[in-house]
Amino acid sequence: MKSFEQGFSLLEALISLSLLILFCSTIVPSIGKILHQKNYLNEKSIAIDILTETLHSYYLGGRPIQEVDVIREQKVFQIARSINALNEEEVCILWENNHEKNKICSTIKK
Helix, strand or coil: CCCCCCCCCHHHHHHHHHHHHHHHHHHHHHHHHHHHHHHHHHHHHHHHHHHHHHHHHHHCCCCCCCCCEEEECCEEEEEEEEECCCCCEEEEEEEEECCEEEEEEEECCC
16 A cells, blocks of 8 residues: 655644744844844943043043044944032943933043
């Protein structure tokens, strides 16, 4: 007696397809969030580098801190000076990431 079973049945194919769709619907949004977080962390790292360079030139080089825009990796970072709630002078790096305003600051010790 010959067997005529070849491939998958329609039910098996539909179950496999629905599992694939379920898997993709959970993975794709996660990948988007991971890429957004990666971009934010990369920009934060650049901002920390700019802040460190600014403070080093202030403390070690004796150069005054200037409020300027710095462009790194096609992104604009703004160096700003301000007075915090404790009446201390601080230097901040400001930038935008996906229409979110971000800031990292350090207090200037005299």
